[in-house]
Amino acid sequence: MSTPHPDAGHLPEATGLALKTVQAHVEPQEVTLYAAWWCPYAQRVWITLEERGIPYQYKEVNPYEREPHFMAINPRGLVPAAEYKGQALTESLAIVEFLEDAYPSHAPHVLPADPVARARARVWTDIANKTVVPAWFRLVMATGDDAAAQAARREELYAGVRALMAEAAVDGPYFLGEQFSTVDVALAPFVARDFVLAAHRGYERAEAGERWVRYARALEERKSVRETFSDKDRVMKSYARYLSNEAQSEAAKAFRVGKAF
Numbered sequence: 001m002s003t004p005h006p007d008a009g010h011l012p013e014a015t016g017l018a019l020k021t022v023q024a025h026v027e028p029q030e031v032t033l034y035a036a037w038w039c040p041y042a043q044r045v046w047i048t049l050e051e052r053g054i055p056y057q058y059k060e061v062n063p064y065e066r067e068p069h070f071m072a073i074n075p076r077g078l079v080p081a082a083e084y085k086g087q088a089l090t091e092s093l094a095i096v097e098f099l100e101d102a103y104p105s106h107a108p109h110v111l112p113a114d115p116v117a118r119a120r121a122r123v124w125t126d127i128a129n130k131t132v133v134p135a136w137f138r139l140v141m142a143t144g145d146d147a148a149a150q151a152a153r154r155e156e157l158y159a160g161v162r163a164l165m166a167e168a169a170v171d172g173p174y175f176l177g178e179q180f181s182t183v184d185v186a187l188a189p190f191v192a193r194d195f196v197l198a199a200h201r202g203y204e205r206a207e208a209g210e211r212w213v214r215y216a217r218a219l220e221e222r223k224s225v226r227e228t229f230s231d232k233d234r235v236m237k238s239y240a241r242y243l244s245n246e247a248q249s250e251a252a253k254a255f256r257v258g259k260a261f
């Protein structure tokens with residue numbers, strides 16, 4: 001046996017509303033979602049499947065255990081992964097877009113129908129993923145040992161959020177307006193987890209502006225987001241190694257040194 005991954009100690013299954021959703025998706029289907037209940041990237045795909053009413057089977061995987069059956073599906077060892085008619089798919093946002101292409105008759109869609117609006121939605125999804133998400137991780141890893149560095153990380157997150165919200169539909173409630181889109185799918189799991197930042201990192205939604213406050217509330221209240229989210233105390237515990245800045249996930253290692261992931 002090789003040495004266990006230091007981040008492998010996650011509880012084995014979802015709780016709360018997410019557990020009910022898991023239990024409703026045990027039968028084999030055309031799509032299999034390989035997810036970890038605590039993973040925000042996996043939640044993106046899970047939200048999309050729920051939003052769009054696409055039949056799927058949910059399979060819980062702890063990516064840090066590097067189980068051979070899962071490594072055969074995603075050799076990078078990351079969740080989420082999906083199987084569609086026996087073919088492997090990886091990367092949360094690519095899977096979300098794949099579901100748009102493979103299930104055109106399943107409404108609602110998470111990309112607008114108009115090609116120009118679609119292209120813009122993709123741009124803002126990419127920007128959210130490359131600015132807000134890394135800043136979110138850097139703040140959660142910014143321990144209180146260096147108060148100035150932690151404050152700088154907070155500012156980095158607020159600045160990313162403010163820049164994004166300056167481009168959002170004024171009334172919302174979602175980024176593009178009435179339609180819940182890929183921009184929202186990309187961000188919702190991180191918004192749902194921002195109580196970790198509020199409890200431990202002095203983060204306040206209001207610091208990023210009134211539009212963000214309204215947006216964050218709309219995202220966390222969305223049915224598909226709530227029904228793919230476990231109990232908050234369990235989610236909080238899943239961040240212990242990030243809060244002590246010990247996490248050795250690929251994302252943690254990349255974001256810590258300012259690399260894209």
Ligand SMILES: N[C@@H](CCC(=O)N[C@@H](CS)C(=O)NCC(=O)O)C(=O)O
Nearest residue numbers: 039041063078079091092249250251
């Ligand atoms: N860019 C990937 C990121 C996925 C990712 O980092 N997943 C984490 C769990 S939230 C993982 O599987 N980590 C295992 C590892 O780092 O070894 C995506 O969007 O799907």
